[in-house]
Every structure is written in structure tokens, then in C-alpha cells.
Amino acid sequence: MSEIAIRVDGVSKQYQIGRRQTKSNTLRDVIAGALTAPFRRASQLLRGHATGAAELDETLWALDDVSFEINHGEVVGLIGRNGAGKSTLLKVLSRITEPTKGGVDMYGRVGSLLEVGTGFHHELSGRDNIFLNGAILGMKRMEIERKFDEIVAFAEVEKFIDTPVKHYSSGMYLRLAFAVAAHLEPEILLVDEVLAVGDSVFQKKCLNKMEAVGQQGRTVIFVSHSMPAITRLCERAIWLDAGRVKQDGLSHKVASAYLNSGLGTSSAREWPDATMAPGNDIVRLRAVRLRTQDQRLAEAVDIREPVAVDMTYEVLQPGVALWPCLIARNEEGTCLFSAIDLDPAWRGQPRPVGRYVSTAWIPGNLLAEGTIIIETIMRTVHPDILHFREPDAVAFQVMDNTMGDTARGDWAGRMLGVVRPRLQWETQFNPPLN
Amino acid sequence: MENSLPPRPLAAAPEAKTDVLPHIRIRPSTGWSALKLRELWEYRELLFFLTWRDVKVRYQQTVLGAAWAILQPVMTMVVFSLFFGKLAKVPSDGIPYPIFSYVALVPWTFFATGLTQASAGMVTQANLIKKVYFPRLAIPISRIMAGLVDFALAFIVLLGMMLFMGLTPTVNIIWLPLFLLLAVVTSLGVGLWLTAMHVQFRDIAYTVPFLTQLWMFATPVAYPSSLLPEPWQTLYGLNPMAGVVEGFRWALLGAGGAPKPIILVSALVAVGLLVSGTYYFRRMERTFADVA
Numbered sequence: 001m002s003e004i005a006i007r008v009d010g011v012s013k014q015y016q017i018g019r020r021q022t023k024s025n026t027l028r029d030v031i032a033g034a035l036t037a038p039f040r041r042a043s044q045l046l047r048g049h050a051t052g053a054a055e056l057d058e059t060l061w062a063l064d065d066v067s068f069e070i071n072h073g074e075v076v077g078l079i080g081r082n083g084a085g086k087s088t089l090l091k092v093l094s095r096i097t098e099p100t101k102g103g104v105d106m107y108g109r110v111g112s113l114l115e116v117g118t119g120f121h122h123e124l125s126g127r128d129n130i131f132l133n134g135a136i137l138g139m140k141r142m143e144i145e146r147k148f149d150e151i152v153a154f155a156e157v158e159k160f161i162d163t164p165v166k167h168y169s170s171g172m173y174l175r176l177a178f179a180v181a182a183h184l185e186p187e188i189l190l191v192d193e194v195l196a197v198g199d200s201v202f203q204k205k206c207l208n209k210m211e212a213v214g215q216q217g218r219t220v221i222f223v224s225h226s227m228p229a230i231t232r233l234c235e236r237a238i239w240l241d242a243g244r245v246k247q248d249g250l251s252h253k254v255a256s257a258y259l260n261s262g263l264g265t266s267s268a269r270e271w272p273d274a275t276m277a278p279g280n281d282i283v284r285l286r287a288v289r290l291r292t293q294d295q296r297l298a299e300a301v302d303i304r305e306p307v308a309v310d311m312t313y314e315v316l317q318p319g320v321a322l323w324p325c326l327i328a329r330n331e332e333g334t335c336l337f338s339a340i341d342l343d344p345a346w347r348g349q350p351r352p353v354g355r356y357v358s359t360a361w362i363p364g365n366l367l368a369e370g371t372i373i374i375e376t377i378m379r380t381v382h383p384d385i386l387h388f389r390e391p392d393a394v395a396f397q398v399m400d401n402t403m404g405d406t407a408r409g410d411w412a413g414r415m416l417g418v419v420r421p422r423l424q425w426e427t428q429f430n431p432p433l434n
Numbered sequence: 435m436e437n438s439l440p441p442r443p444l445a446a447a448p449e450a451k452t453d454v455l456p457h458i459r460i461r462p463s464t465g466w467s468a469l470k471l472r473e474l475w476e477y478r479e480l481l482f483f484l485t486w487r488d489v490k491v492r493y494q495q496t497v498l499g500a501a502w503a504i505l506q507p508v509m510t511m512v513v514f515s516l517f518f519g520k521l522a523k524v525p526s527d528g529i530p531y532p533i534f535s536y537v538a539l540v541p542w543t544f545f546a547t548g549l550t551q552a553s554a555g556m557v558t559q560a561n562l563i564k565k566v567y568f569p570r571l572a573i574p575i576s577r578i579m580a581g582l583v584d585f586a587l588a589f590i591v592l593l594g595m596m597l598f599m600g601l602t603p604t605v606n607i608i609w610l611p612l613f614l615l616l617a618v619v620t621s622l623g624v625g626l627w628l629t630a631m632h633v634q635f636r637d638i639a640y641t642v643p644f645l646t647q648l649w650m651f652a653t654p655v656a657y658p659s660s661l662l663p664e665p666w667q668t669l670y671g672l673n674p675m676a677g678v679v680e681g682f683r684w685a686l687l688g689a690g691g692a693p694k695p696i697i698l699v700s701a702l703v704a705v706g707l708l709v710s711g712t713y714y715f716r717r718m719e720r721t722f723a724d725v726a
Binding site: 015091092093094095096097098099100101102103104105106107108109110112114115118119121123124128131132135136137138140141187 | 455456457458459460461462463479480483484487490491494495561562563564565566567568720723724
């Protein structure tokens with residue numbers, strides 16, 4: 001089996017980012033726009049702007065001339081930074097959105113798994129949802145009937161199969177949702193990072209299932225931020241950067257190139273060559289490392305666990321007061337917080353030459369689940385010097401769990417917000433006065 | 435109900451096991467795209483499940499459940515009978531006014547509910563649209579089809595009322611399925627236009643209730659079309675719901691004689707709406723996932 005399963009040929013996808021915000025979705029605006037457009041265009045010409053120039057800088061090429069071929073039976077990892085176009089590519093392949101240019105040919109039934117539990121309805125029973133979700137994912141009714149018992153057993157929800165899923169615990173809900181998806185049997189399977197939800201036991205179960213799928217000779221495209229998962233599941237990896245294919249090859253080679261490029265978001269980075277390290281003649285950054293309380297490298301951490309950011313730097317000139325800072329962002333690039341080293345021992349003190357490690361502890365039960373990217377900065381305030389600024393120094397994954405002792409309690413659905421602190425809750429009860 | 439499997443789709447074809455793998459071709463589409471009705475047929479099971487979900491959820495979530503399907507046209511009939519029948523003395527082609535108006539309200543309610551449900555469909559199902567591929571036409575179609583269950587219930591009440599009042603349906607009743615089909619085609623045609631527009635223009639959400647209200651008074655629901663002199667009466671068929679309502683009255687009550695020309699005009703307009711609506715929907719469809 002070496003015939004082609006997927007051929008992607010010069011696919012480009014353009015999004016209009018600026019216009020979507022300015023151009024509102026009301027009829028009034030469309031009518032008003034149509035009436036004023038000639039005048040606007042005329043005034044643009046009078047001011048010396050070319051027509052249409054204004055629109056040009058409001059577009060974004062999420063994918064830019066992407067081409068590759070995948071044979072039947074290959075399991076391919078898709079890696080890249082946030083915004084590199086991975087999700088857009090999956091959406092194009094799963095026909096959710098159309099490419100602006102180029103084309104794709106796929107040979108075989110395509111199943112896409114961009115989210116577990118798509119189309120689940122809270123009012124319907126587990127049984128009903130299996131059929132509904134299966135149909136939405138493209139399974140035939142006979143197929144669902146045949147696999148029904150298997151799905152129920154995998155999800156371990158036998159007793160509650162006729163209970164509306166709104167009464168399910170969050171763990172049961174996720175297990176059922178994944179169970180349906182896991183029994184999808186198309187020739188080509190597209191999987192987004194659905195494994196970033198749930199507790200570690202559940203994640204392991206999902207990974208094992210994914211591995212089994214790969215061994216059945218099916219073609220899989222798997223998007224993940226987790227390099228260990230990519231190298232474990234995939235033989236080949238494609239690295240997308242700014243909408244283009246940057247590298248395509250053996251997964252461990254591509255993954256290590258990605259991590260070493262500085263674009264990658266690993267949990268630890270080192271600059272062994274001092275001359276190449278970020279910084280100047282006063283101070284240079286030598287390493288940034290994320291670790292947990294039990295000294296593990298913090299790649300994927302439970303939401304309840306605190307994470308330490310160890311910033312190792314070398315002071316080359318004595319007598320300068322330094323301000324180590326860090327900024328945390330989520331995958332959308334939203335700034336979550338910034339922090340400045342407050343250790344009284346060195347606060348505002350001129351430092352002697354030598355190696356320093358500044359550690360900041362990010363408390364558990366604070367950040368929402370997802371990828372957290374840490375930027376490290378070193379500056380001096382009097383006089384104002386920016387010694388170095390490393391925007392994507394390190395990153396880690398926060399995973400929420402369904403044990404019931406996190407901010408989400410027993411809720412399994414979507415939680416909004418960029419942080420997820422566990423608040424102190426109290427309820428006062430005042431009985432009615434008789 | 436809880437212990438049974440969901441009902442079987444009407445045509446559960448055996449699973450196709452072919453050695454030839456399907457070829458999926460993705461190219462940017464320009465201008466008007468093909469309707470891909472065959473693909474829609476391949477997804478008929480999903481269409482069935484979406485319809486079934488809409489019906490089940492609606493009847494499970496509301497306190498009165500199925501009673502809503504009957505209450506709405508019945509209450510409207512009571513109000514109409516009081517104000518138009520008793521006070522304004524609107525003629526009713528020699529039929530008791532309550533039956534006269536209810537016969538029209540049954541298909542009308544199906545139409546109006548279908549429009550409301552369909553037009554909001556793409557926005558309420560945005561999560562689905564952004565995460566899985568299936569022919570997008572399935573959403574408005576399933577939402578309109580779900581209204582057929584309400585229609586059936588209201589229709590049973592209609593038959594009961596006729597029996598109670600000693601009216602027996604005429605032989606013309608054999609034509610009734612055709613008029614129901616006309617109502618479905620009209621609902622789909624208008625529904626597809628509104629659904630596609632709703633994704634682009636959120637104004638549609640506010641327009642639909644207003645539109646259906648105006649449209650009802652432009653349809654001979656509360657009054658007979660025989661109030662109009664002849665050339666105008668046939669032109670009235672340009673509103674396809676006028677054809678549906680007059681067709682229902684004729685098929686069930688034999689009122690007003692066979693309304694041939696008006697039905698023909700209505701049928702042509704309805705088919706025109708359906709074809710243009712489907713093309714328009716398919717044209718706008720490609721932007722749904724990016725906009726919804």
C-alpha cells in the first residue's frame with residue numbers, strides 16, 4: 001500500500017482579518033457601504049492611494065502555498081507554532097472551510113476529530129447521543145449499531161446509558177464522547193489536539209487508542225504541541241511555519257529541529273554557546289527551564305500543580321542592578337500576567353560577576369488549560385537598558401482534570417476565561433422566618 | 435421510549451463495501467457552485483438524525499411538550515373566530531368560521547415555524563459547522579422537516595374538529611399530500627434564502643417574526659381569496675402560501691371549487707424559490723465556517 005492517500009497541492013488560505021471587525025454584519029452597514037463606496041474610493045484616489053490598497057494589508061495568509069503528499073497507511077504529525085496554520089490546514093482537509101487557492105485530493109473516507117463531543121446534546125440520553133454523534137462524525141447507522149456495545153464498554157457508562165448526559169459526571173461525559181470518536185473507522189483520520197482535555201488516565205487511554213489506529217494501516221494526520229506524543233505516534237512530521245511547510249521528514253528529526261529553532265515551545269532551553277545567547281556585554285541568558293515541585297521537567301502539568309520558571313543567566317560586568325521579568329501568554333497570544341523578580345536579596349542591588357538562577361513559582365489553580373508561553377526579559381531601570389528579551393523562551397501545557405477538586409468542579413463543558421483560579425466559595429443560607 | 439433504540443431511518447441502505455475508495459476533490463469554488471444533491475442523499479441518515487434530535491429535544495425540553503404543536507394554531511383559531519368571524523363577520527365560503535380558519539392555520543403554522551427554526555439554524559449550530567463537515571443543507575432541511583411532526587399533531591386535531599362538527603372530508607382529500615408538498619417546498623425555498631442571509635446579516639433574526647406576521651395577513655388565512663375578483667385571484671398565487679391554504683380548504687372542505695389556476699401559479703413560484711434558494715445557499719455556504 002504505497003499509493004497516495006492525500007495530495008495537497010499549493011493550498012493557500014486567506015483570511016480577511018481587519019475587515020471582519022470593521023465591516024459589521026448588519027444590512028444597514030451593507031447598504032450604507034454600497035452608497036458611500038464610490039465616494040470613499042474617489043477620496044482615496046485623490047489622496048494618492050491606489051484602489052484596493054487599503055484592503056490588502058487587512059488580509060492574512062493563514063496557509064501559503066502548502067504542498068505535500070501522504071501515502072496510505074502513513075501516520076503524520078503536524079507541528080508548528082500557534083498561528084502557523086495547522087488548524088487551518090486541518091479545516092481545509094476536513095472540508096470545513098475552502099482553500100483560497102490550490103487543491104486537495106483525498107482517496108478514501110475522511111473522518112475528522114477536531115473536538116470530542118461535537119453535537120452532543122445535554123437533554124438526550126447517552127444512547128441517543130452515541131447515534132447522533134456517530135452520524136455527525138460520518139458513521140453509518142448499521143456501523144453504529146454494530147459497535148454500540150463496544151462503545152458503551154469503552155466509555156464505562158453501561159448503567160447510565162439511558163440517562164440524559166446532563167446528569168453525567170464530567171469524566172463520564174468525556175469518556176463517552178471520546179469512545180464514539182475512537183470507533184470511527186475511516187481510511188483517513190484527521191485529529192486535532194483533542195488529547196489536551198481530561199485527566200492523565202484519560203489521556204493515556206486516548207494515546208493508546210490513537211496508537212492502535214495507526215497500527216491498523218489507516219492514514220492519520222495528527223496535530224499536537226506535544227513533541228513526545230508526535231515522536232511516539234508518528235513516523236513522519238510536517239512542520240508548518242507562518243503558513244508554509246518549513247520541514248517535512250522523519251518525526252524525531254523534524255521535532256528536534258523544531259525545538260532547536262527557537263520557534264518551538266519546549267519546556268527547557270539552553271544556550272550553550274555564550275556568544276549566541278540572548279543578551280549583551282553585561283548579562284546573557286543561558287537557560288530557561290520549567291519544572292514541577294517534584295523536579296520533573298514541566299511539559300504537561302496538572303492544573304493544580306505549581307510550576308517553577310528557572311531563569312539562568314550570567315552576569316559578565318559587575319555593578320549593575322538587574323530586573324529579571326517574565327510574561328505569560330496563552331496560545332492566542334493574550335497576555336495573562338507579567339511578573340518582576342522581587343527577591344529582597346538582590347532587589348536594586350548591583351550584582352557581582354557570576355551565574356545566577358532566578359526562580360519564579362507560578363501557583364497551581366491559576367491558569368486555564370492550554371499552552372502557556374513564557375517570555376523572559378532582563379532589564380535595568382536606572383539607566384533604562386533592555387539587556388535581553390526572549391519572547392518564546394519556554395512553554396508548557398496546563399491540563400484541567402475532572403477529579404472535581406479544581407475550579408471546574410463537576411462541570412465537564414467549556415470553561416471561559418484566560419485564567420481559572422480556584423476561588424473560595426461560601427453560601428449562606430437564611431431559612432424563612434416564621 | 436427511554437429503553438428503545440432511536441427509530442430506524444426510512445431507507446437504511448446496507449453499508450457500501452466497495453474496493454474503490456471515494457475520491458474527495460477540494461478546490462476553491464468560484465461563482466455559483468453545483469448543488470451536490472447526490473452528496474446530500476448520501477448523508478440522509480444524518481439528515482434523519484438531526485430531524486429526530488430537533489423533535490425529541492423540543493418535546494422533551496418544554497413542559498407542555500407536544501401540546502405546543504396544537505395550542506398555537508388552536509388559540510389563534512379561537513382569536514380569529516372571535517374577532518374576524520363573530521365581530522367583523524368575514525365571509526368563510528359557507529363553512530363554519532372556526533374550521534375555515536383552522537384548516538388554513540395548520541399549514542400556515544408549519545410554514546411560519548419552519549422559517550423561524552431554519553433561519554436561526556446556522557447560527558445556533560455554529561459549533562457543529564466549525565468542527566465537522568457535512569452538507570450544510572442538512573441543517574435547514576432537518577429543521578423544517580422536524581415541523582412535520584407538529585403538523586401531524588395539529589392535523590389530527592383538525593380531523594377531530596371536522597368529525598365533531600359533522601363535516602366529512604371530500605374525495606378531494608387524495609390531493610392533500612400534494613398541497614402538503616407545496617407547503618414543504620415553499621418553506622424550504624424561503625427558509626434557505628433566510629438561512630443563508632442570516633449568517634451574513636444578523637438582522638434576519640429580527641426580520642423573520644415581522645415577516646411571517648405580515649405574510650400571514652397577505653395570505654388568505656383569516657379570509658377567503660374569493661373576496662378578490664378573478665384576474666387578481668390567480669395573481670394571488672404569486673404568494674405560494676395562498677395556493678397552499680386554498681388547496682387545503684378545497685381538498686378537505688371542498689370550499690370554493692377547484693382552485694386550479696392559483697395552485698399552478700403557486701407551484702411555479704414555490705419551485706422557483708426552492709431552486710434559487712438552494713443555489714444561493716450553496717453559494718454562501720463556503721463562508722459559513724469563517725463567519726458563523
